Amino acid sequence: MKYTPDHEWLRVETDGTVTIGITHHAQDALGDLVFVELPAVGKHFAKDEPTCVIESVKAAGDVKMPIAGTILSVNAALADSPEKVNEDAEGEGWFIKVQPDNLADADALLDEAAYKALLD
Amino acid sequence: MTDSLLQTALHGLHTELGARMVPFAGYSMPVQYPAGVLKEHLHTRAQAGLFDVSHMGQLRLWGVNAAVALETLVPVDLIDLPVGQQRYAFFTNATGGILDDLMITNAGDHLFVVINAACKAQDIAHLRTHIGARCHIEVLPEHALLALQGPAAATVLARMAPKTDFAGWTFMTARTVLLAGVECCVTRSGYTGEDGFEISIPNSHAEQLARALLAHEEVAPIGLGARDSLRLEAGLCLYGHDLDTDTSPVEAGLTWAISKARRVGGIREGGFPGEDRILAEIVQGTSRKRVGLVGLERTPVREGSEITNLAGETIGTICSGGFAPSRNGVVAMAYLPSEYTADSAEVLALVRGKPVRMQVCKMPFVPQRYYRG
Numbered sequence: 001m002k003y004t005p006d007h008e009w010l011r012v013e014t015d016g017t018v019t020i021g022i023t024h025h026a027q028d029a030l031g032d033l034v035f036v037e038l039p040a041v042g043k044h045f046a047k048d049e050p051t052c053v054i055e056s057v058k059a060a061g062d063v064k065m066p067i068a069g070t071i072l073s074v075n076a077a078l079a080d081s082p083e084k085v086n087e088d089a090e091g092e093g094w095f096i097k098v099q100p101d102n103l104a105d106a107d108a109l110l111d112e113a114a115y116k117a118l119l120d
Numbered sequence: 121m122t123d124s125l126l127q128t129a130l131h132g133l134h135t136e137l138g139a140r141m142v143p144f145a146g147y148s149m150p151v152q153y154p155a156g157v158l159k160e161h162l163h164t165r166a167q168a169g170l171f172d173v174s175h176m177g178q179l180r181l182w183g184v185n186a187a188v189a190l191e192t193l194v195p196v197d198l199i200d201l202p203v204g205q206q207r208y209a210f211f212t213n214a215t216g217g218i219l220d221d222l223m224i225t226n227a228g229d230h231l232f233v234v235i236n237a238a239c240k241a242q243d244i245a246h247l248r249t250h251i252g253a254r255c256h257i258e259v260l261p262e263h264a265l266l267a268l269q270g271p272a273a274a275t276v277l278a279r280m281a282p283k284t285d286f287a288g289w290t291f292m293t294a295r296t297v298l299l300a301g302v303e304c305c306v307t308r309s310g311y312t313g314e315d316g317f318e319i320s321i322p323n324s325h326a327e328q329l330a331r332a333l334l335a336h337e338e339v340a341p342i343g344l345g346a347r348d349s350l351r352l353e354a355g356l357c358l359y360g361h362d363l364d365t366d367t368s369p370v371e372a373g374l375t376w377a378i379s380k381a382r383r384v385g386g387i388r389e390g391g392f393p394g395e396d397r398i399l400a401e402i403v404q405g406t407s408r409k410r411v412g413l414v415g416l417e418r419t420p421v422r423e424g425s426e427i428t429n430l431a432g433e434t435i436g437t438i439c440s441g442g443f444a445p446s447r448n449g450v451v452a453m454a455y456l457p458s459e460y461t462a463d464s465a466e467v468l469a470l471v472r473g474k475p476v477r478m479q480v481c482k483m484p485f486v487p488q489r490y491y492r493g
Contacts, residue, residue, distance in 0.1 A: 035419060060422070
């Protein structure tokens with residue numbers, strides 16, 4: 001798993017695609033999610049571009065692209081059950097699967113130790 | 121920064137319970153506990169929630185002229201307020217706007233007054249300036265205020281005060297109740313739309329009472345996050361958001377709280393700041409008024425969002441809004457021109473530049489469950 005300072009996580013799959021979500025820390029800070037807006041499949045996003053809108057009871061935020069790429073699929077279940085993100089942020093609460101422009105871009109992201117250090 | 125925040129008598133308990141503390145009106149207050157806003161909200165509607173609202177201002181007005189004097193600042197009948205009765209009121213300004221909203225209880229030998237935390241200093245100055253010579257104003261910083269709200273609130277409190285007659289104790293009345301070994305001024309009222317109580321208790325006994333209440337399985341601690349979503353669903357105004365110095369009580373839909381005695385033709389007509397505008401508006405109506413809106417989509421609509429008509433012309437702004445857990449949908453309040461305030465009228469709220477369909481809806485958004493005997 002790789003992480004961003006904005007609290008997204010990215011997992012490189014065996015086929016070279018990546019899965020993206022928000023960290024456990026991020027869901028905890030946001031509180032109960034009540035709304036998720038997911039991007040269109042096939043759409044291309046640059047690094048750091050907002051791809052998903054997330055809203056908790058308290059506040060609105062977004063999920064930014066950790067690396068540039070094209071949306072392959074979205075976790076459509078989140079539209080009706082945004083609470084899945086709170087329940088399992090780094091598992092069933094994933095947001096998007098992406099075909100990266102350049103998988104090596106992921107190397108520049110934080111590893112788990114560096115992300116944990118950031119939280120402390 | 122954190123060092124300069126005031127703490128309530130329950131601060132240690134909040135921390136122990138795992139609350140997330142945030143600055144609010146100069147106090148460090150719990151916005152939520154580990155259960156989270158959604159569960160806390162639903163728990164309050166299903167059973168009972170305990171809220172620390174000690175940041176609010178509590179005052180006693182003493183003296184035979186206290187009611188007469190306070191009437192000069194609010195459009196409410198206080199002279200004929202029966203002993204033990206509580207009334208909702210607002211301080212008006214010279215132009216008919218609202219300086220703060222408040223609760224006033226006739227406690228027999230004094231008036232017990234609860235004001236908003238954020239307005240506390242200015243309200244006390246306002247009282248001292250205008251009526252300080254006619255009554256004694258006692259501020260109660262050594263008192264905590266605990267709210268117990270929800271359908272199980274009366275059952276729980278009755279267990280702790282077996283001698284008190286709860287069946288005969290109706291909404292918006294007060295009793296003196298022995299709790300945690302001390303006499304407390306308790307009103308049957310609150311800010312959630314549910315049956316419930318607000319308990320004024322000396323700081324020295326507040327934690328003991330809070331722990332005793334939380335020991336009942338029906339009671340959970342509830343933070344300010346759920347307090348806001350509960351009051352929004354109940355259609356209750358939040359000062360500084362839904363009420364302000366430019367907005368009249370008539371525009372705000374609070375005409376019901378302006379006593380007959382203080383209206384045109386009443387036995388003590390007028391005699392409060394801004395009476396010309398307010399009394400005229402009661403008769404003639406206003407060009408805009410506060411309405412409830414329900415979202416026809418799931419996108420949360422929050423304070424500050426612009427509202428347009430279906431032709432895209434700006435007609436207002438959301439003053440309070442968000443997800444309503446008990447409706448599993450989105451609700452909001454806004455001030456709109458009269459032509460858009462008919463029930464079911466459709467308008468658009470702009471969220472991140474995109475129009476979200478909303479419909480005018482009567483408030484409250486959830487049924488009130490006050491105990492009226």
